[in-house]
Amino acid sequence: MxxxxxxxxxxxxxxxxxxxxxxxxxxxxxxxxxxxxxxxxxxxxxxxxxxxxxxxxxxxxxxxxxxxxxxxxxxxxxxxxxxxxxxxxxxxxxxxxxxxxxxxxxxxxxxxxxxxxxxxxxxxxxxxxxxxxxxxxxxxxxxxxxxxxxxxxxxxxxxxxxxxxxxxxxxxxxxxxxxxxxxxxxxxxxxxxxxxxxxxxxxxxxxxxxxxxxxxxMQSSAPLDYEAIKTGIEKMDKVKNIHHVHSWMTNEKTIYFEAHVDMEDMQLSEAEKVNEKIEDYLKENHGISHVTLQAEVDRCSDKKMFKI
The missing domain is CATH 1.20.1510.10 (Cation efflux protein transmembrane domain)
Incomplete structure (x- = not known):
C-alpha cells in the first residue's frame, strides 16, 4: 500500500x-x-x-x-x-x-x-x-x-x-x-x-x-539525521519498524523521502492516520518536502534501514 x-x-x-x-x-x-x-x-x-x-x-x-x-x-x-x-x-x-x-x-x-x-x-x-x-x-x-x-x-x-x-x-x-x-x-x-x-x-x-x-x-542521499528519524518514527504508537529508506533531492531545497513502515495489524483508515503522523513529523522536524510511505504488516523479512 x-x-x-x-x-x-x-x-x-x-x-x-x-x-x-x-x-x-x-x-x-x-x-x-x-x-x-x-x-x-x-x-x-x-x-x-x-x-x-x-x-x-x-x-x-x-x-x-x-x-x-x-x-x-x-x-x-x-x-x-x-x-x-x-x-x-x-x-x-x-x-x-x-x-x-x-x-x-x-x-x-x-x-x-x-x-x-x-x-x-x-x-x-x-x-x-x-x-x-x-x-x-x-x-x-x-x-x-x-x-x-x-x-x-x-x-x-x-x-x-x-x-x-x-x-x-x-x-x-x-x-x-x-x-x-x-x-x-x-x-x-x-x-x-x-x-x-x-x-x-x-x-x-x-x-x-x-x-x-x-x-x-547522482541522487545521493539527502543530508538527514537518519538515526534520529528512525528513533522518532519507531517511538510512535502502532509503528514497529521503518526500513528500506530512500531519499534524494531534485534541487538544493527539495527533499524526497520514501520508506516501508511495518505497523501493527489494523484497518486501512487507521494506517492512514499513522502515515499522516509520520509525514507531519518528517516535514516539521527534518525539512522533508515530499513523503511516500508504504505501510505493511510483517511483509519484508529484511528490516534494515537501508536495503542493499
Missing amino acids: SEHDHKHNHSEAGHTHDVSNLSGKKIFWVTVLNAIITIAEIVGGILSGSLALLSDAVHNLSDTVAIGLSYVANRIAQKPKDAKKTFGYQRAEILAAFINATVLLVLSTVLIVEAIKRWQSPESINGTLMIIVASIGLVANFVSVFLLEKDSHENLNIKSSYLHLLGDTVSSVGVLVGGVAIMLWGVVWIDPLITLLISLYIIKETWHVIRKTVDIL
Missing part, C-alpha cells in the same frame, strides 16, 4: 526562496556590466601586457555566459510538472550550476598554467593602464555582486553565477593593487602572482558548488 500526502500541502510552499521572481531587468544589467568589463579588460590587457587583466577578462566573459544560463535555467525550473517530467524541471538549475562551476574550474586551471609561464618569463607591463582598467572593472563588478547577493543565499544556480562575480571583484582588487605596485616599484612578477592567487581562490569556492551539484545529479 502506498500512501501519498493528499491532505497536506504538496505545492512546495517552502520553496518560495528559489528566486522564482528573479528579475529579468536585474539579469540584463548584470550582463551588460560584465560585457563592458570584458571588452575593457581585453583591450586593456593587450595594450598593457597584463596577464592579470586578461585573466580577469576571461572570467568576466564566462560570467556573462554563466548569468545568462542561470537566468534561462531559473525560468525552465518554474515550468509545472507534466507527464514527461513528473518531478518537474528543477534540476535545470542544478545542471546550469554544474556547467558554470566546471567551466570556471577549467578556466582557473588554465590561468594558473599561464601565470607560471609568465613568472618564468616576465614581460614589461603598463601599470597606469592596469590601474585605470582595473578600477572600471572593480566598480562594475561590485554593482553586479550587489544585484545578485540576496538571491545567491537561497539558490545554488544563482550562487554559481554570484561566485563568478565575487571572484572577479576580488580579482579586480588584486589587479588594481598589482598595477599600483608595478607603477611605483616596477615589480612585474606581481602580475602572475595575482593571477595565481585569484585562480586558487576561485577553485576553492567553485569546488563546493561542483561537489554539491554532483551529489544532487
Whole structure:
C-alpha cells in the first residue's frame, strides 16, 4: 500500500526562496556590466601586457555566459510538472550550476598554467593602464555582486553565477593593487602572482558548488539525521519498524523521502492516520518536502534501514 500526502500541502510552499521572481531587468544589467568589463579588460590587457587583466577578462566573459544560463535555467525550473517530467524541471538549475562551476574550474586551471609561464618569463607591463582598467572593472563588478547577493543565499544556480562575480571583484582588487605596485616599484612578477592567487581562490569556492551539484545529479542521499528519524518514527504508537529508506533531492531545497513502515495489524483508515503522523513529523522536524510511505504488516523479512 502506498500512501501519498493528499491532505497536506504538496505545492512546495517552502520553496518560495528559489528566486522564482528573479528579475529579468536585474539579469540584463548584470550582463551588460560584465560585457563592458570584458571588452575593457581585453583591450586593456593587450595594450598593457597584463596577464592579470586578461585573466580577469576571461572570467568576466564566462560570467556573462554563466548569468545568462542561470537566468534561462531559473525560468525552465518554474515550468509545472507534466507527464514527461513528473518531478518537474528543477534540476535545470542544478545542471546550469554544474556547467558554470566546471567551466570556471577549467578556466582557473588554465590561468594558473599561464601565470607560471609568465613568472618564468616576465614581460614589461603598463601599470597606469592596469590601474585605470582595473578600477572600471572593480566598480562594475561590485554593482553586479550587489544585484545578485540576496538571491545567491537561497539558490545554488544563482550562487554559481554570484561566485563568478565575487571572484572577479576580488580579482579586480588584486589587479588594481598589482598595477599600483608595478607603477611605483616596477615589480612585474606581481602580475602572475595575482593571477595565481585569484585562480586558487576561485577553485576553492567553485569546488563546493561542483561537489554539491554532483551529489544532487547522482541522487545521493539527502543530508538527514537518519538515526534520529528512525528513533522518532519507531517511538510512535502502532509503528514497529521503518526500513528500506530512500531519499534524494531534485534541487538544493527539495527533499524526497520514501520508506516501508511495518505497523501493527489494523484497518486501512487507521494506517492512514499513522502515515499522516509520520509525514507531519518528517516535514516539521527534518525539512522533508515530499513523503511516500508504504505501510505493511510483517511483509519484508529484511528490516534494515537501508536495503542493499
